[in-house]
Amino acid sequence: MEKLLEIKGLKQYFNEGKPNMVKAVDDISFDIYKGETLGLVGESGCGKSTTGRTMIRLYDATDGQVLFNGEDVHGKKSRKELMQFNRKMQMIFQDPYASLNPRLKVADIIAEGIDIHGLAKSKEDRMNKVYELLQTVGLNREHANRYPHEFSGGQRQRLGIARALAVEPDFIIADEPISALDVSIQAQVVNLMKKLQKEKGLTYLFIAHDLSMVKYISDRIGVMYFGKLVELAPSDVLYKNPLHPYTKSLLSAIPLPDPDYERSRTRKVYSPDVHQYTVDDHVQMREVAPGHFVYCSEKEFAEYKKTDETTL
Amino acid sequence: MEKVLDVKDLHVSFDLHAGEVRAVRGVDFHLEKGETLAIVGESGSGKSVTTKALMRLIPNPPGRIKQGQILFDGRDLARLPEKEMEKIRGKEMSMIFQDPMTSLNPTMKIGKQIMEPLIKHQKLSKQEAHKRAAELLVLVGLQNPEMRMKQFPHQFSGGQRQRIVIAIALACNPKVLIADEPTTALDVTIQAQILELMKELQKKIDTAIIFITHDLGVVANVADRVAVMYGGQIVETGTVDEIFYDPRHPYTWGLLSSMPSLDTDNETELRAIPGTPPDLINPPKGDAFALRSEYALAIDFEQEPPLYQVSDTHYVKSWLLHEQAPAVEPPLMVKELRREMPGNYAKPVLAGEGI
Numbered sequence: 001m002e003k004l005l006e007i008k009g010l011k012q013y014f015n016e017g018k019p020n021m022v023k024a025v026d027d028i029s030f031d032i033y034k035g036e037t038l039g040l041v042g043e044s045g046c047g048k049s050t051t052g053r054t055m056i057r058l059y060d061a062t063d064g065q066v067l068f069n070g071e072d073v074h075g076k077k078s079r080k081e082l083m084q085f086n087r088k089m090q091m092i093f094q095d096p097y098a099s100l101n102p103r104l105k106v107a108d109i110i111a112e113g114i115d116i117h118g119l120a121k122s123k124e125d126r127m128n129k130v131y132e133l134l135q136t137v138g139l140n141r142e143h144a145n146r147y148p149h150e151f152s153g154g155q156r157q158r159l160g161i162a163r164a165l166a167v168e169p170d171f172i173i174a175d176e177p178i179s180a181l182d183v184s185i186q187a188q189v190v191n192l193m194k195k196l197q198k199e200k201g202l203t204y205l206f207i208a209h210d211l212s213m214v215k216y217i218s219d220r221i222g223v224m225y226f227g228k229l230v231e232l233a234p235s236d237v238l239y240k241n242p243l244h245p246y247t248k249s250l251l252s253a254i255p256l257p258d259p260d261y262e263r264s265r266t267r268k269v270y271s272p273d274v275h276q277y278t279v280d281d282h283v284q285m286r287e288v289a290p291g292h293f294v295y296c297s298e299k300e301f302a303e304y305k306k307t308d309e310t311t312l
Numbered sequence: 313m314e315k316v317l318d319v320k321d322l323h324v325s326f327d328l329h330a331g332e333v334r335a336v337r338g339v340d341f342h343l344e345k346g347e348t349l350a351i352v353g354e355s356g357s358g359k360s361v362t363t364k365a366l367m368r369l370i371p372n373p374p375g376r377i378k379q380g381q382i383l384f385d386g387r388d389l390a391r392l393p394e395k396e397m398e399k400i401r402g403k404e405m406s407m408i409f410q411d412p413m414t415s416l417n418p419t420m421k422i423g424k425q426i427m428e429p430l431i432k433h434q435k436l437s438k439q440e441a442h443k444r445a446a447e448l449l450v451l452v453g454l455q456n457p458e459m460r461m462k463q464f465p466h467q468f469s470g471g472q473r474q475r476i477v478i479a480i481a482l483a484c485n486p487k488v489l490i491a492d493e494p495t496t497a498l499d500v501t502i503q504a505q506i507l508e509l510m511k512e513l514q515k516k517i518d519t520a521i522i523f524i525t526h527d528l529g530v531v532a533n534v535a536d537r538v539a540v541m542y543g544g545q546i547v548e549t550g551t552v553d554e555i556f557y558d559p560r561h562p563y564t565w566g567l568l569s570s571m572p573s574l575d576t577d578n579e580t581e582l583r584a585i586p587g588t589p590p591d592l593i594n595p596p597k598g599d600a601f602a603l604r605s606e607y608a609l610a611i612d613f614e615q616e617p618p619l620y621q622v623s624d625t626h627y628v629k630s631w632l633l634h635e636q637a638p639a640v641e642p643p644l645m646v647k648e649l650r651r652e653m654p655g656n657y658a659k660p661v662l663a664g665e666g667i
Contacts, residue, residue: 043499044470152588182354183526187570187584194581209499212529216572216582239574253504255529256573258649259552262533267504 010064039218096156154185322380353541412473423461543600550626
């Protein structure tokens with residue numbers, strides 16, 4: 001598998017050096033492969049959105065590297081280099097009401113990227129591109145002359161997707177793209193995202209807190225807790241064989257649409273005290289099984305390896 | 313079982329410039345003492361409007377309760393004068409809203425907000441109310457109540473704020489608690505804590521809960537019975553097992569199969585319900601769901617389906633249960649969970665008056 005992105009020791013601190021310093025993202029490393037969907041889960045405030053935003057340069061990283069196709073995203077860049085990079089990486093936001101300019105027509109919202117990057121040869125070409133994009137996301141060409149307020153939440157999220165696709169990106173960061181939508185509409189948007197991925201070979205970073213949807217859409221899932229990545233594994237493995245106690249607690253908290261399961265489910269509570277880490281424990285990401293990484297000490301690593309072998 | 317609430321043929325409309333929006337169109341249900349009834353459905357299905365009507369919180373104008381009865385304690389709340397209603401609201405029936413950030417007064421200390429209903433309804437003195445408020449905070453799991461009572465809402469996290477809202481709602485030991493999406497804005501771990509808290513308190517004070525949500529996982533967790541709403545009507549009700557293991561209405565099938573379970577593999581496409589909710593200014597003739605349903609029969613576009621009864625507790629409003637209707641296959645995800653319910657009749661019968 002070819003790596004599209006490599007995140008190495010990424011740190012994002014806010015209010016650095018002040019008493020109210022927040023380590024929103026604290027030294028995390030992972031790779032994203034071409035054509036895959038990587039899910040990122042965790043509770044609010046764990047740093048999952050900040051990770052996404054730092055990757056796309058909405059924040060300047062405090063430390064660490066984000067390599068996109070082998071090239072560092074952060075650091076000095078000429079205008080031209082930035083333009084090129086911005087085209088390759090796009091974002092879909094959570095709130096479809098706040099992320100579309102209410103004073104622009106749909107055609108202008110979608111074509112904004114096309115204009116900036118000069119992707120259309122003529123006015124006619126520009127409109128054709130807009131129509132095509134609208135059709136790709138399941139809307140029709142008559143919608144191009146309307147304003148965002150004329151659309152429902154699900155339709156707006158489709159517009160957000162069309163806008164992201166307009167500049168033909170390789171990589172899309174979707175930050176809670178379905179959390180604000182109704183159940184039946186969520187399924188429509190997720191199906192659309194999967195379809196587009198197949199057709200265009202897109203790579204996604206899917207940030208969410210709805211774990212059943214994340215499992216459904218992702219190839220691999222990373223779990224974050226207080227700015228750290230604590231576990232990273234292929235999605236089936238993570239659900240069947242979670243190793244980090246926080247992942248276990250998170251999974252045990254999801255209610256499933258099955259009354260019998262719900263009657264027997266018991267919630268596990270996570271407390272960071274269980275680790276009893278000391279200074280010379282060298283807590284870091286370790287590969288317990290191929291592709292299954294856990295943030296742990298040397299001692300825990302041995303234990304996790306044992307449990308992993310017995311469960312398989 | 314004792315009925316605490318009995319809603320009969322409730323109609324709620326909003327008079328707008330564009331015409332009369334018939335948000336709730338003939339809803340019948342009841343609530344038993346100490347049970348939890350979940351109401352599910354998509355946005356605009358009328359679930360929030362129904363419960364707001366129970367509390368008489370529909371703004372008038374433009375809204376009004378057009379028709380029907382809400383029987384509570386031998387009285388019809390739909391016709392009660394506002395002065396009388398004030399004595400019930402917050403005392404015998406109370407409500408928790410979705411957003412814990414906006415349902416508390418940001419300029420008032422927490423302690424005072426909890427004491428308010430105690431002084432107004434329970435006629436406690438200030439000292440007694442203060443003592444009781446501190447007890448309530450401990451009851452909902454907040455430590456250090458004396459210090460906490462002097463704080464303002466912004467000094468609490470979302471989960472803590474929802475706990476405070478619950479404390480206020482339960483201050484007067486209400487007979488009915490309406491919870492409108494109380495955990496939607498919260499994280500899974502916090503959601504689990506709040507649900508556990510609600511269940512524990514329900515046992516202690518024997519409150520009946522109406523729980524509105526669109527998260528079917530939460531429904532499976534909290535509900536004793538479930539009512540599925542679509543287009544301002546209840547299209548199916550039953551016990552939680554009947555709804556999850558033996559659903560009969562195509563809309564319920566759609567809801568159940570649009571959410572992936574943890575076993576759904578990545579290749580199966582989710583079965584999104586196509587289209588958009590019906591226009592309630594001109595509600596469709598016949599079955600409101602027919603336009604979006606692949607199971608629609610010719611009669612669905614002509615005539616509204618009657619209510620059929622599948623068991624003592626299971627009611628379905630769909631022509632598919634008519635004896636001449638063709639047999640249909642429900643979607644795969646529904647079929648996988650389906651099992652025979654012991655209380656089912658030999659075949660569906662037309663429901664009589666009242667549920």
